[in-house]
Amino acid sequence: MRIVVAGAAGFIGSHLCDRLLDEGHTVAALDNFLTGSAANLKHLEGNPRFRFFEQDITRPFPVDGAVDAVAHLASPASPKDYLEHPIETLEVGSVGTRNLLELALHKGARFLLTSTSECYGDPDVHPQVETYWGHVNPVGPRSCYDESKRFAEALTMAYHRKHGLRTNIARIFNTYGPRMKLDDGRVVPAFLDQALRGAPMTVFGTGAQTRSFCYVSDLVDGLYRLMQSDERYPVNLGNPAELTILQFAERIRCHTGSHSEIVFEVLPEDDPKRRCPDISKAHRVLGWQPRVSLDEGLAPTVEYFRSLAATAA
Numbered sequence: 001m002r003i004v005v006a007g008a009a010g011f012i013g014s015h016l017c018d019r020l021l022d023e024g025h026t027v028a029a030l031d032n033f034l035t036g037s038a039a040n041l042k043h044l045e046g047n048p049r050f051r052f053f054e055q056d057i058t059r060p061f062p063v064d065g066a067v068d069a070v071a072h073l074a075s076p077a078s079p080k081d082y083l084e085h086p087i088e089t090l091e092v093g094s095v096g097t098r099n100l101l102e103l104a105l106h107k108g109a110r111f112l113l114t115s116t117s118e119c120y121g122d123p124d125v126h127p128q129v130e131t132y133w134g135h136v137n138p139v140g141p142r143s144c145y146d147e148s149k150r151f152a153e154a155l156t157m158a159y160h161r162k163h164g165l166r167t168n169i170a171r172i173f174n175t176y177g178p179r180m181k182l183d184d185g186r187v188v189p190a191f192l193d194q195a196l197r198g199a200p201m202t203v204f205g206t207g208a209q210t211r212s213f214c215y216v217s218d219l220v221d222g223l224y225r226l227m228q229s230d231e232r233y234p235v236n237l238g239n240p241a242e243l244t245i246l247q248f249a250e251r252i253r254c255h256t257g258s259h260s261e262i263v264f265e266v267l268p269e270d271d272p273k274r275r276c277p278d279i280s281k282a283h284r285v286l287g288w289q290p291r292v293s294l295d296e297g298l299a300p301t302v303e304y305f306r307s308l309a310a311t312a313a
């Protein structure tokens, strides 16, 4: 298959390109480097089944030749990035999604949207099931991301209902692994950066809020299975192993051998108190479940962040 991957130079997009190429597919990769990096795709240079096009998907763009599938991963994803680029975030979720849906329609291709657990907002249902409609502040600082993704989901369903487009929607929960940006503000790189520098590790609030972390190869496997399924409604993809932020900080200290102290700061506005996926649907319809434990996933991730630190030194 020839697959267009939008957001290919990002953390998850670059790993999806690797997986698609490993499976024997051909990839046309699009990215405008708003939050991604050419370094994430450097290892694919010279691969005859891979081509990169620097392209902002909110602007009109032609894609020559046959396309069998379109995977839409283009969007700032970390709070730091989308708070810095709120309008671009809304634009890529709305205009960008529409452009990619039109591309899929025009080419007779299928379409995958990577949505987010942020669609559930600060949930009052726990763990979050796909049938829960969410508890989202439409005008809060994070609304540029949450509502962009909720709109993208609605638009995707509209193309499916109106045009019969073969669509899939993944609601991704916190994912981590090599190629995350050191300074993206998300908890995994933030803690790793602080721990590796021996700097104080910042925990917001009391650290009692929970998160669950999915290793990137597991997530990409879920996306790959979803792209081949007929499931039109959203499917949660994430790791349900839940731990508090404080417990997570301690795990990072242990993995890095760091003696960083833990310091507490005020919880940011709209920060979800609990975040844990119900993945029974993914298990039922895709036969998918995460296989990589937190300790197994942290080992290569710590190695990657150590190598970044060594290159910077």
Ligand SMILES: NC(=O)c1ccc[n+]([C@@H]2O[C@H](COP(=O)([O-])OP(=O)(O)OC[C@H]3O[C@@H](n4cnc5c(N)ncnc54)[C@H](O)[C@@H]3O)[C@@H](O)[C@H]2O)c1
Pocket: 006, 007, 008, 009, 010, 011, 012, 013, 030, 031, 032, 033, 034, 035, 036, 037, 055, 056, 057, 058, 072, 073, 074, 075, 076, 077, 078, 081, 092, 096, 114, 115, 116, 117, 171, 172, 173, 174, 175, 176
């Ligand atoms: N990483 C996670 O834990 C997580 C969780 C939930 C959802 N997601 C979703 O998964 C997708 C990938 O996330 P990520 O963590 O790899 O983020 P990322 O920021 O590393 O990658 C996103 C990529 O999209 C590109 N991009 C942004 N706007 C663009 C535009 N207008 N045109 C072309 N390219 C554009 C960026 O340059 C970047 O390379 C996003 O849609 C995100 O919302 C990620």
